Amino acid sequence: MHHKHYAKNYLVILTLGLYLHPNHYAYILMKSKLIDLKHIITKDGLSSGYSVRGKISNNPNGEVRIVQLKDFNDDYTAIDDKCFRISAEKIKSKYYLKNGDILFTGKGANNFAIVYECQANIPTIASSALFVIKVDKEIANPNYVSWYINQNKVQNYFKTNETGTYVTSINKKTVEEIPVVLPPLQVQNKIAQITHLRLKEKQLNTEITDLKNKLITNQLLNLL
Template sequence: PDLKADNITEKHLLRHGDVLFAAKGTKNFAAWYESKNQPSVASTSFFVIRLYESVSNKILPEFLVWLINHPTAQKFLKGKAIGTSIVSISKTVLEELEISIPDILIQKAILKISQLHNTEKSLRQQIETLREKQIQQQIINAIK
């Protein structure tokens, strides 16, 4: 739906570089907000982590997303989740998550390695899918 400017205060609008954390439900993940075009507001299922100037030169939003989505952090967060039908992670639990912040150059290197690893996994999956199709086609051709 369209956002009416008179109903929303500026502080609720997402800004480029905000980190969104899905605090409710079975999938608790972080995502980096990149859009600069249309005004957007996070739903109440998300916490918005805003990196202010005092820390924005020390940690990249993309790196914070990577840290929160890392299996070690996810294990910690899942272990502290509360609720039965709809589990949630409280702001306090998210604040308890301890993170190490390396130098910006190291953060960039980690992100690049992670991106290359994800690309490799995707390519391996594509190769596996194509190989499966090839084998199935060869089997069909053999019985014709």
């Protein structure tokens, strides 16, 4: 059993593009550690998004974009580019998102994470339905941490720690204590790179399938 486990994990390391001597492989396993999320976030690096009084309405002339739960795509891998805009009045700069911030959905049944990447020259904030997580990039890759949070093991952790009956939620303490397996930064970067490429492949396959369906439909209609 030990040899099977070793071989399986060694193949994972090879997949990451790290052809290592067994001693180095053992070093990576030894250096990977299980920690609580709070140990890799920056000072004041866990907060709720901005709380807007009343219903959030779109203001085309607003100076700030606000990310809401509705703006995540179906598989929580991207943020829609049609986020509402609101007035920047009274919004402190501390709420402005920065590249690498992790947005975590703390309310509802889908408790997933996604890394914010600035795509427009517009200040952006998160709504209060989201947690904003800022990790120490010297020891943690935000894309790796986000990916790990979305895995089944952590999702099961949320299911056993959620509160509420009809509308469930994850509180701040539960987020702070999210168990994260943290390998060396080199390995985190490789995992993040591979998951990004896998996502791009999935998106391209979806686009190809859509184009094929349109082509076949047009050809069939031309037969009529």
